[in-house]
Structure formats: C-alpha cells, structure tokens
Amino acid sequence: MSRIPQTPIVELLPSTVPFVGPEALERQRGVAFKARLGANESGFGPAPSVVAVIAAAANDVWKYCDPENYDLKQALARHHGVKPENIAVGEGIDALFGYAVRMFVAPGISVATSLGAYPTFNFHVNGYGGRLVTTPYVADREDPASLLALARAENARLLFFANPDNPMGSWWSASVVSELIATIPDGTLLILDEAYGEFAPEGTLPPLDVSNPRLLRFRTFSKAYGLAGARIGYVIGEAELVKSFDKVRNHFGVNRVAQAAALAALADQAYLRTVIGKVERARARISDIARANGLAPLPSATNFVTIDCGRDGAFAKRLLDELITRGIFVRMPGVAPLNRCIRVSAAPDAELDLFAELLPEALRAV
Amino acid sequence: MSRIPQTPIVELLPSTVPFVGPEALERQRGVAFKARLGANESGFGPAPSVVAVIAAAANDVWKYCDPENYDLKQALARHHGVKPENIAVGEGIDALFGYAVRMFVAPGISVATSLGAYPTFNFHVNGYGGRLVTTPYVADREDPASLLALARAENARLLFFANPDNPMGSWWSASVVSELIATIPDGTLLILDEAYGEFAPEGTLPPLDVSNPRLLRFRTFSKAYGLAGARIGYVIGEAELVKSFDKVRNHFGVNRVAQAAALAALADQAYLRTVIGKVERARARISDIARANGLAPLPSATNFVTIDCGRDGAFAKRLLDELITRGIFVRMPGVAPLNRCIRVSAAPDAELDLFAELLPEALRAV
Structure with a gap:
C-alpha cells in the first residue's frame, strides 16, 4: 500500500533524536551513570517546598491544566x-522556541545564529524550512x-x-546586550535565550522593556529552579x-x-539563592579539578563549566568517551573550534568527587 | 518600532484560547465549581499506585525525561x-495531533472531518493552513x-x-471501522482518535494492524487512566x-x-477495570437523572453522557449557563444540530448528587 506524501519541508527532515539522552x-x-553531569540539570534539586507541592498536586492530576496559566502568569x-x-x-523553552520559529519562519526566511549555539533552536528552524545562517564564536x-x-x-x-551562553558558559554585560537590542535591524526579531540568567553575575541581564516588539526573552524553570523534568518555561515580551x-x-x-511546582518554586526565592551559591562553589570546584589535571576551565556564568582540553575535537571526544565509560555523563560542544572542550554541569560534591577521581584515569586512557 | 511580519499562515490566525477552561x-x-463535569476528566482519579509513583518521582524532577520514552514504549x-x-x-493527544497535521498538511491540502467533531484537531489543521472539509453527523x-x-x-x-466519538458519545462496531480502514482512499491517512477506547464495549476497537501505512491510532492516559493533567498520550501505527x-x-x-505515572497506570489494569465499572454506573445514573427531568440521554461508549435537551442550541446554551451559574461545570457541542445537547462527564456520586439536585432548578430557570 502506498505511503501518504508528507509536506515538502517534512519529507526532507531526518527521523532522529537530536540529543541522545543519558538513559539511552x-x-x-x-549500567547506570554514577554522576549525571551532562545536561546542565540541577543535581541540587528543586526546593523541598516544591517536592511537597508536587506530591500534593498528584491528587489533582486527573484535571487538565488551566490553559491560560493564569496563576503562574500573575x-x-x-x-x-x-x-x-x-x-x-x-x-x-524548547516548545516555546518551536512556537516562535513557527510564527515567523517559512521556506526562504533566514535565521541568524552563532555556529555551535543551541542545536534545538536550529532543529526548529530546519523543521519549518528556514535558512540558517551562522557566524563563528569569537x-x-x-x-x-x-x-x-x-x-x-x-x-x-x-x-x-x-x-549567558550554552555551550560555552560565556556572557556579556547588560550594557552590551542592551546595545544589541537597540541596534537590531528593522525586520529582525531578537530571540534572547536567558535560560541560565539566574546564575549570571549582577549586571548581566538588561532591564526588562516590554514595549519592544522586536524582542522575546526566554526563561525556564529547568535550570536554577531544578525542574527540568517538569517541562515548564516562559517568554517575556511586548503584549x-x-x-x-x-x-x-x-x-x-x-x-x-x-504549573503548581513552578508557582511554588518561584515563591521560594530563599531556596533559589542557596542553589545559586552551591552552583558557584561547584563551578569553582570543577575549575580546580580541571586545572589540577592540566586542563583549562573557561569562565562561566551558568550552572556548568566548559573545559578547554587543549587539543582538537577528536581528543576531547576521546576524553568524553573515557569519562562516559567510567560512568560520568558529560557532553561537549558539537562544532569546531568549540569542540576542543567538554562541558561539566555543577552538581553536589558526591558527583564531583567521582569526577575528580576518574578524570585523571580518563586522561591517562586517552 | 515596526512589528516583525509573521508567516502568511500565522498572520491570519486568531489569538484565542479555543477551549475556555473551568478555571477561567x-x-x-x-467562586469555585462544586462539580467538574465538563471536560471528560476522570473524577475517579488515577490509581493510588500512580499517585504514590508521582510523589516518589518528584525527587527526580530535576532530570530531563528520557527523550526516547523507552520504558513506556516497551x-x-x-x-x-x-x-x-x-x-x-x-x-x-493534542500535541500528537499537531505533529501529525504538521507532517502532512500545508496550504492547499484538504482534511476531512465531521461537522462538530473534535475542535482541537481543527485548530491544528487551520494552524498549518490546511483546508477543512466537513460532512454532518448522521x-x-x-x-x-x-x-x-x-x-x-x-x-x-x-x-x-x-x-468512540466526542462530543456525542456514539460509536461504531469494530467491523464498521475495519471496513472504513480497508476502503480509505489512496493518498488519504486515517487519523483514528481512540481517546475513549477503554470505555467502549467489547468489539468496538478493531484489531491492531501495524502494517498499514495509511492509519494512525491515537490513545491517551488522560481519560480512563485519570492523568489529564499529566499530558501524556501515544500513537500506534506502522513503524x-x-x-x-x-x-x-x-x-x-x-x-x-x-512518564513514570503512565508506566505505573498501565501496570495497574485492575484499577483501570474498577474505573471502567464506575464509569458505567455513572453513565447510567446521569442518564436516569436526565430522563427524570424530561431530557433524553444518548447512548454512550465514553466517560460522558450527551443529553439531548429536546430544543435548539439556544435552549441548551441557556441550560448550560444556568448549570454553570449553580456551580456545575458542563460543556456542550458547538455546532447545530449537535448543540441541542449538553455533555456531562462521569464522576463520583457526590458530584452527580449535585447535578441531580441542581438540574431541575436550572431547567426551571431557563
């Protein structure tokens, strides 16, 4: 029996899972990973208050969500x-990127990004037939x-x-970003991904200006709030x-x-501050471990540290594989020259102890 | 500052929330509803085993899901x-409908459905610029x-x-559906929505044939399994x-x-059978209440009863509004002649007691 034709755009798309999960x-x-340091999840977890809210909300899970997300938006x-x-x-955020791309991108429409920046955004651009154009990181x-x-x-x-940026952990000051926003060309919408914004130093996020119809700012509960598995993010912009x-x-x-978890997480800013403090200490420790092994940690304003392994992508990939073989889940940037690095997420000390213990062994094996 | 142009398809779409939620x-x-009988949720809830799994899984919510949904697919x-x-x-299922429509529908492509059938499917067809063509219910x-x-x-x-069908609760035997599947035209894909399949009498769902590339069958954990708020459904089809x-x-x-909740729900088929029994009794009770008030319940193979109010859409809408005013959340079909009816979800006795108590009053007020 003959197949049903797909749209010209979808016909040409690959049937792949772009990011391989640690479970795969x-x-x-x-065998299970001993340390889950690859997806920039928060091993510090959500607040105990949030865990309690989730358990309580389980009794209401037979109800659909409020489609207006009213309470959370308030x-x-x-x-x-x-x-x-x-x-x-x-x-x-991934779904929100998909919606934004769907609103604005069709075949023939160009979308600008950096070579090696967030692949899931590119997945959506390709998925709607857009034309990705890139410029390298500097x-x-x-x-x-x-x-x-x-x-x-x-x-x-x-x-x-x-x-701040993923996968490099780098960032610009609010004044530079404000200048970018101010000089965005006529006809271009800025998709400003601030998923890691809560971790950045004071003066990194420009003030919110919701009068600007050329700017959308994307935030998430997946990172600092420890709710990656809950799938909830938001966008801030002109009404x-x-x-x-x-x-x-x-x-x-x-x-x-x-919805209930996000509301509770937002209400517990004291817990958020403790997580941010723990992430700062974890970043310092990951950096120390890297340096102790002759590798060069890059500065980071996120909940991960990108480590320059000092050689090419093939070398970093071998190191990554040796870490994975030893039960340490890490990831790395996909594109040269960024792929000379591996990316290690902030995590509690027990997991970083394992990283410290097994990195030298992995390096010897490469 | 000028706005960024949207795609020609999206530019013309309305910015609305198609289904108003009970929370709105x-x-x-x-004031809160006393009885939530409008969205065909399962007021009987998920299994206690599932509630326990959700509470336990809260501790792991900082991890992203397995993107391959491996365990659940197994x-x-x-x-x-x-x-x-x-x-x-x-x-x-709503998201899966959206993906299916996106794969096959573009401007100029026709999609056939019944006049008054599931609006969210139509939302997706319109959203991708498809051309909806309809034929009335018979x-x-x-x-x-x-x-x-x-x-x-x-x-x-x-x-x-x-x-079985939503919003009418009606159904066809497996042999009729098998005949539909067998005679589907060349070039047409059958989107078979079986969201209510677990409630249907034996002999309603055709046997699964996963060799057919012209058929996709949609199932959900939202209805019989009581997990509407969890947002998890699946599709069965040719590989x-x-x-x-x-x-x-x-x-x-x-x-x-x-993911964890769905896995636990699927494992607890004994609980599923108790829910199906409770839904059968609730349907009978809703039908009795309708008849006792001079209204005509339609036969149903779902977890709701569609009640023919015996007059036109304006009359049914007034009755619906009077019920809502009294704290009973119900919905109704949107299109004539189906809109002579209101639709009441199966629910525990406490809510149906309220429906029995307030329906006569609402009828008098109309």
Missing part, C-alpha cells in the same frame, strides 16, 4: 515587574557585532542570542507579540503538576 | 502486542460512508474519525510512519513524572 547511553552500556508578572499579558507560559563568546552584521546582510527574520503565542500553542500543553 | 469560568464567577508494546517502534509517545454519529465519499471527492490528505514523528516532535517534551 545507560541502556547501551548496560506570579511571574509580580516577580518581574511586568504585566501578565507580557508573559506566555509553555511546555519548556574568543568563545557569541559575537554581537558579527551577529548584527549577519542579520543585516542576510535580512534575517530572527536572530538567536543566548546570554501583542506575546499574545501571538495563543495562535499556535498547545493550549492544554503544560502539565498541571508542573 | 471560576475566575469570572469568583510497556505499551507489550500491552498492545505490537513492537516499540510502532509507538510514538507525546505530550498529550443520527448523532460520525458517518463513515459520507466521510469516505468526502475524502475521495476532496482528495483529502487526512481523514479524522473518532471511535516507518511512526518514526516520522521524530522529525518534528519536541524530543524532551514529555514530563518525566508523567
């Missing part, structure tokens, strides 16, 4: 000093000047910029632009328990 | 007697012969059919067709706690 590696190896608006209509909530940072020039030259509809998410989003797509 | 009605009324494959590669898991059932003729005449790429979901899906989109 565990199945291949037949709380986020108060937290950020904006209005609820400046916020859209979605089933994780000194391990996304380069605002090059991105602006690229967006102008290619008439890009979207410009992706992460601050009419934000309202457009209602055109395309999966209105009942957010898990009801996740 | 509660906010308007300023369990579903065993449960259904198919292979894991015949199953795709997604963040609810005697409150979707009509396979008309749908087939429509699909042929309009060269439809997708044909939507729900068995290569199912693999195409990997092209477009949000790979990390399923909540990790929901």
